[in-house]
Amino acid sequence: MTFIARSFGVAAIVATSALVAFGAQAQEPAQNDGLNGTLWLQTSVEYKTTAMSVFAGATRLLDAAIGDHSWTAALEQDGNYMTKPPAVILDVDETVLDNSAYQAWVVTESTYYSSKTWAKFVHDMISTPTPGALEFTKAAAAHGVEVFYVSNRKAPEEAPTIENLKKYGFPFADEKHVMLRGEIETWGSNKTPRRQAVVDDYRVIMMFGDNFGDFTDEIDGTVAERLDVMNKYSTYWGERWFMLPNPSYGSWESAAFGGDWKKSGEQRRQDKLDAMDPWAGPGE
Numbered sequence: 001m002t003f004i005a006r007s008f009g010v011a012a013i014v015a016t017s018a019l020v021a022f023g024a025q026a027q028e029p030a031q032n033d034g035l036n037g038t039l040w041l042q043t044s045v046e047y048k049t050t051a052m053s054v055f056a057g058a059t060r061l062l063d064a065a066i067g068d069h070s071w072t073a074a075l076e077q078d079g080n081y082m083t084k085p086p087a088v089i090l091d092v093d094e095t096v097l098d099n100s101a102y103q104a105w106v107v108t109e110s111t112y113y114s115s116k117t118w119a120k121f122v123h124d125m126i127s128t129p130t131p132g133a134l135e136f137t138k139a140a141a142a143h144g145v146e147v148f149y150v151s152n153r154k155a156p157e158e159a160p161t162i163e164n165l166k167k168y169g170f171p172f173a174d175e176k177h178v179m180l181r182g183e184i185e186t187w188g189s190n191k192t193p194r195r196q197a198v199v200d201d202y203r204v205i206m207m208f209g210d211n212f213g214d215f216t217d218e219i220d221g222t223v224a225e226r227l228d229v230m231n232k233y234s235t236y237w238g239e240r241w242f243m244l245p246n247p248s249y250g251s252w253e254s255a256a257f258g259g260d261w262k263k264s265g266e267q268r269r270q271d272k273l274d275a276m277d278p279w280a281g282p283g284e
C-alpha cells in the first residue's frame with residue numbers, strides 16, 4: 001500500500017510537472033533570437049525610415065564629395081588619387097537588397113542559416129531594394145559616380161545577384177561592378193582586396209554597409225575593441241561611411257561570443273546575455 005501510494009505520488013508529481021512544462025510551452029513559444037530583429041526589418045516604419053534617412057543624407061553630400069578632389073572614403077586609397085573618377089562602394093545584403101524573407105523563414109521554421117538554403121534563396125531572386133538604396137545609387141550614377149557592389153555572396157551567385165539587382169533597375173549591375181567572394185582567389189570574406197581593386201582606378205567617395213567589415217577589416221576583436229575601432233574612425237560616420245541597421249545578424253552578434261560558432265547554441269546565448277550590462281534592479 002505504501003509502495004503504491006508513493007508510486008502514485010511520484011507519478012502525480014511527474015504528470016503535474018509535465019502539465020506545467022506543457023502549459024508553459026503552450027503560452028510561451030520557444031525563444032528565437034532572430035524574432036524581434038527580423039520583425040523590425042520586415043515590418044517596421046522605424047526601420048524603413050532609418051534606411052531612407054541614411055541614403056537621403058548621403059545623397060545630399062554627393063556634390064560636396066565629388067567636388068572635393070581630396071575627399072576619399074576608403075582606407076586603402078593612397079597615392080595620386082585626386083584625378084581618378086569618383087565611385088561608391090556598397091555592400092549588397094541588408095544594404096541594397098532586403099533579404100528579410102530569408103530571415104523570416106529561419107525564424108518561422110525555427111531553423112538556422114545554412115549556405116545551402118541561402119544559395120537557393122539567392123537563386124529565387126526575390127530580394128527587394130532596401131528603402132532608399134535605389135534612389136541613392138541612381139542619383140550617384142546621374143552625378144557620374146560609378147557604383148560598385150562588394151558582397152560576400154559567393155562567386156557562383158553572381159548571375160542571380162546581378163539579375164536581382166537589374167530587376168529593380170540598380171545602376172552598374174554587371175560583372176565588373178558586382179564583386180563577390182571567391183571570384184578571384186585573393187577575394188575572401190575580408191573585403192580589403194576588393195576595396196583595393198576599386199581604389200586602384202577610382203576615388204571612392206562613400207561606402208555603405210550593414211556590417212563593420214563593409215568599412216574596415218579591423219572587426220574581429222572583442223566588443224570593447226570594436227568600439228575602439230569605431231571611435232578611431234569617428235569622423236567617417238555619416239559623411240564617408242554610412243551604416244544601415246541590421247538587428248537580425250552580423251559581426252556584432254558573433255563578437256559577443258568571441259566569434260566562436262563551434263560553441264553550442266546554448267553557450268552562445270549565455271555569452272550574449274553575459275555581454276550585456278544590466279541595471280542592478282529596483283532592490284527592496
Ligand SMILES: [Mg+2]
Pocket residue numbers: 091092093094095209210211
Ligand atoms: Mg550585408
